[in-house]
Every structure is written in structure tokens, then in C-alpha cells.
Amino acid sequence: MALEGVQSMSSRKGLHPTQVVAGAFTALILLGTFLLTLPIATNSGKSTSFMDALFTATSATTVTGLSTLNVEEHWNLFGHVVIGALIEIGGFGIVGFASLVAILLEGKVSLKNRMLTSSEAGAIASNIRGLLFNVLKIMLFFQALLFIFLFVRFITEYHYEWNKALGHGVFHAMSAFNNAGFALYADNMIGFARDGWILIPVFMTVFIASVGFPTIVEIRDRLRLKMAPILRRTENYTMPEQWSLNSRITLWGSFVLLVGGAVMLGILEWNNPKTFGPLPWWDKIFDSIFASVMPRTAGFNSVDVTQMHPSSWLISDILMFVGGASVSTSGGIKIGTAVVLFYIVYTEVRGETAVNIGNRRLPRSMQRQALTIVTITSFVIVGASMLLRLTTPFTLDQILYLVFSAVGTVGLDPGIVSSLPEADKLLVCLLMLFGRLGPIVVATSIALRRTRRHFEYPKERPLIG
Numbered sequence: 006m007a008l009e010g011v012q013s014m015s016s017r018k019g020l021h022p023t024q025v026v027a028g029a030f031t032a033l034i035l036l037g038t039f040l041l042t043l044p045i046a047t048n049s050g051k052s053t054s055f056m057d058a059l060f061t062a063t064s065a066t067t068v069t070g071l072s073t074l075n076v077e078e079h080w081n082l083f084g085h086v087v088i089g090a091l092i093e094i095g096g097f098g099i100v101g102f103a104s105l106v107a108i109l110l111e112g113k114v115s116l117k118n119r120m121l122t123s124s125e126a127g128a129i130a131s132n133i134r135g136l137l138f139n140v141l142k143i144m145l146f147f148q149a150l151l152f153i154f155l156f157v158r159f160i161t162e163y164h165y166e167w168n169k170a171l172g173h174g175v176f177h178a179m180s181a182f183n184n185a186g187f188a189l190y191a192d193n194m195i196g197f198a199r200d201g202w203i204l205i206p207v208f209m210t211v212f213i214a215s216v217g218f219p220t221i222v223e224i225r226d227r228l229r230l231k232m233a234p235i236l237r238r239t240e241n242y243t244m245p246e247q248w249s250l251n252s253r254i255t256l257w258g259s260f261v262l263l264v265g266g267a268v269m270l271g272i273l274e275w276n277n278p279k280t281f282g283p284l285p286w287w288d289k290i291f292d293s294i295f296a297s298v299m300p301r302t303a304g305f306n307s308v309d310v311t312q313m314h315p316s317s318w319l320i321s322d323i324l325m326f327v328g329g330a331s332v333s334t335s336g337g338i339k340i341g342t343a344v345v346l347f348y349i350v351y352t353e354v355r356g357e358t359a360v361n362i363g364n365r366r367l368p369r370s371m372q373r374q375a376l377t378i379v380t381i382t383s384f385v386i387v388g389a390s391m392l393l394r395l396t397t398p399f400t401l402d403q404i405l406y407l408v409f410s411a412v413g414t415v416g417l418d419p420g421i422v423s424s425l426p427e428a429d430k431l432l433v434c435l436l437m438l439f440g441r442l443g444p445i446v447v448a449t450s451i452a453l454r455r456t457r458r459h460f461e462y463p464k465e466r467p468l469i470g
Contacts, residue, residue: 027442029098030066034438037062037091046084053079056427063434065091067441068334070186070304070416073423073430077191082172088187089176095441096183096334097144140218144182147210152178154206162202181210184334186304186416198307199288207305208295215302216259217330220252250365251341255330258340262327266297269320279312300324302335304416311420318406318419325413326382336414336440338379345375382443386412389436396429397421411436412443 041058044050053061057073064071065088074080080088152174159170173189180187190196197203213221226244233240271293274281281289292307299305300321310321328337344362349372352360360367386408393404399421406419411433425433 030438030442033091033094034062034066037066037087040087041084046081046087047079048081056430060430060434061088062091063437065185065187066095067414067437068092068096068183068185069411069414069437071411071418071422071433071437075191076187077189085176085189089179092183092185092187093179097141143218143221147213148178148182151181151206151210155203158202181207181303182214184211184214184302188305194305194307195309204295204307208298211303212298215329215333215335216255217333219332220255220330223249223252250362253363254341254344258344262301262324263294263297266320266324267293270296270317273314273317277314280308297324300415300417301327301337302329304410306417310417315402318402321417322405322409325409325415328413338382342375342378345372346379382412385439389432392432393429396426408436412440414440
């Protein structure tokens with residue numbers, strides 16, 4: 006079995022896979038930090054401080070988007086190339102590892118059905134290289150598609166020189182699909198707030214990436230099967246009539262979060278003179294949708310988030326906590342985890358014994374994994390918020406927004422990141438690294454440390470509730 010193979014390989018080499026991936030990301034961050042401290046990476050020709058370079062490298066590698074420096078003004082072409090490379094490597098690395106985690110948790114995966122890792126998919130994984138190559142092809146396809154939109158728009162509407170349009174198109178295509186939230190403009194995407202030819206392709210790319218690679222691949226393969234008779238082609242694979250449980254959870258969960266977040270943010274900000282207030286109604290609706298998607302994934306912003314109502318920040322905190330789908334570059338506890346928790350509560354309220362979603366029953370191990378991920382993430386958020394409240398003069402609203410943004414690898418800044426003390430910048434770096442690796446490391450640890458007891462203790466029920 007794939008799980009047993011990885012377990013035996015891990016024991017032979019003496020390193021747990023979580024240690025390997027954490028070490029790889031740490032090494033990549035340190036390499037990026039070194040390159041960003043060089044004078045050739047800045048417009049001023051002066052070296053960047055170690056902490057600011059470390060913060061930027063960590064943010065790029067964990068595809069977060071927070072920055073203590075003005076990305077447009079501080080870094081030159083070399084610096085932008087380094088940041089872009091860290092985003093691309095970090096994004097692919099985490100998705101590739103998450104794909105392997107999906108194999109470990111299920112114990113099986115079907116390459117024939119392209120990453121449908123649910124139990125309906127079938128066979129044991131036998132070609133990890135093919136799986137990761139499939140991920141890479143999808144990433145490059147959507148990035149190339151967004152690049153074309155941006156490049157043409159920059160040339161025709163904004164009259165960029167071809168080399169500037171090329172560089173900005175490539176950078177923002179990578180940043181959008183990897184949900185990084187980095188932009189080569191001091192005001193992020195506010196300068197394009199009324200340009201649907203920029204914002205809509207960015208929004209669509211971010212949203213597609215947020216649903217995760219298994220769902221993207223299932224949609225693609227089902228479309229191929231539907232189109233095969235029309236195109237008179239024969240496909241060498243078949244798929245169940247019913248969509249996989251993972252895709253159903255992801256698509257419905259994404260829809261509920263998108264609509265619910267847009268409605269709440271639209272109501273709260275509709276008459277805010279510093280955000281949506283001066284805009285026509287159609288722009289208010291679009292900006293509400295944009296503001297609902299970005300806290301769950303990329304962290305781009307088309308309005309000044311520092312001027313939003315505190316209640317809007319609370320809605321954004323919730324969206325950042327949930328995040329996007331598993332096996333994606335999104336952060337948060339993931340949609341699947343949130344849906345499983347909802348159904349655990351729903352089952353308990355109804356007095357039922359088995360947790361069922363649709364016409365499928367969830368294994369108890371998955372329920373424990375969801376509870377573990379949420380509990381650990383919540384402890385980290387509470388602990389970090391307390392530390393920042395004790396060591397900084399900022400309000401609790403600002404601190405919570407920053408902590409959720411860092412742990413959710415979102416990248417939205419409440420306007421306080423550049424003013425943080427050095428020690429707190431390091432803390433935020435650790436939060437970003439935890440947000441990117443934490444849930445996956447926890448899931449992998451659970452998958453690789455399943456042990457069987459040959460005895461059971463007597464049952465006793467303490468009082469709860």
C-alpha cells in the first residue's frame with residue numbers, strides 16, 4: 006500500500022516526511038532572504054535589513070502577500086524576480102506535497118481519473134511523478150491564460166512598454182493563481198478598481214485556484230467526457246455518474262461562502278463613504294463579490310481595507326479562517342474541514358450516531374482530523390493575538406485581522422505590518438509558515454502515525470456542556 010510504503014521509507018531514512026517538507030520550505034525561505042538582502046535587489050542600491058528580507062521571503066514562499074516594505078518602490082527587477090520565483094516554487098511545492106498527503110490520508114489515488122482522491126476514485130497511486138506533472142500543467146495553463154488577458158490590457162489600455170507589460174503580466178498571473186496576493190503597485194489593485202478587464206480575470210483565476218486541484222481536474226475530465234461524442238473522440242477512462250464527495254463539498258461550500266460573504270460585506274459597506282459608498286450600484290455588487298473571495302485566498306484588494314467597518318473585518322476574519330479547498334494554494338482550515346465540523350454538530354443535534362454527508366458516511370478518523378486541525382489553529386490564533394496585544398499599541402480588531410491574515414496566508418494588511426517591532430515581525434513570519442504548513446503537517450502526522458492498540462480502557466463519561 007502507498008501508506009505503508011511511505012511509512013517504511015520514512016523509518017529507513019530516519020526523517021518524518023513532515024520534517025522533510027518543513028526543512029525544504031525553511032531552506033527556500035533562507036535562500037530567498039539571502040538574495041533579497043543583496044544590494045542588487047533594491048532600487049536604492051542599498052542592502053535590505055535581514056528582518057524585512059526574511060519577512061518578504063517568508064510571505065512569498067508561503068504565498069501570503071503581507072509585506073513590511075513597498076513592493077513597487079523598494080524592490081527592483083531582480084527583487085521582483087526573486088519574489089516571483091519564491092511564489093511559484095512555494096505554490097507548487099505546497100500543492101505537490103498536499104497531493105501526496107491526500108494519497109496518505111486515503112491510502113489510494115487514481116491517476117486514470119486525474120487526482121480524484123476520494124474513495125470513489127479507485128486504484129493505488131503508482132506514479133507520483135505523473136501526478137505532480139499533472140498539477141504543474143494545470144498551474145501553467147491557468148497562469149498563461151491570465152497572463153494573456155493582463156498583457157493585452159496593459160499594452161492596449163495603459164500603454165505599458167512591452168517589457169513592463171510582460172513582467173507585470175507574468176508576476177500577477179503567478180501571484181493570482183498561487184493565491185499570493187503580491188502586487189507590483191503600492192495600492193495593490195485599487196488602481197484597477199473600475200477596470201473589469203483586469204479585476205474579473207484576476208478574480209476568476211483566484212477563485213478557480215481556490216477550489217483545489219482534485220476539483221479542477223474532475224471538472225475538466227467530466228467536460229472531456231461530455232464533449233467526446235460531439236468532437237468524435239474516444240476517451241480511455243470512465244467516471245462515476247455521481248460527483249466525488251470532495252468536489253461536491255468544495256463547490257457547494259465555495260458557493261455558500263462566496264454568496265454569504267458578498268451579501269454581508271455588501272450590506273455593511275454599501276453606504277460607507279470611504280469604500281463602496283461613492284460607487285454606482287453595479288460596482289458595489291462586483292466589489293462585494295471581490296471582497297468576499299479575496300479573504301479566503303489571495304488577499305488582493307480593490308478598496309482600502311483599512312477604511313472598512315469593524316464588522317466587515319469580522320466577516321473577513323471568518324472567511325480567512327475557513328480559507329479555500331484542500332490541495333490548493335489557499336490557506337485556512339479549508340472548506341472540507343469546515344463542512345465536516347458543521348455536519349458533526351448537525352449530527353449531534355439530531356441525535357444520530359453516524360456523520361453522513363449526502364449519501365456518504367464519514368469515517369471517524371476524518372472527524373478527529375478535522376477537530377484536531379481546528380483546535381490547533383484556534384490555539385495558535387489565540388496565543389499569537391495575546392502576544393501581539395501585549396507587545397504592540399494596536400487595537401484588538403487590527404491584531405485579529407493581521408493574525409487571521411497571516412495564519413490564513415491571505416495577505417490583507419490592516420495597516421500595521423510595517424510598524425511592527427522586530428520581534429513581532431518574526432512572530433508573524435512564524436504564523437505565515439504555520440498557516441502554510443501547519444494543517445498539512447498535522448494531517449500527515451495523523452496519517453503516518455496510525456497505531457493499533459491491542460487493548461481498550463474501560464469507558465467512563467465525564468460531565469460536559
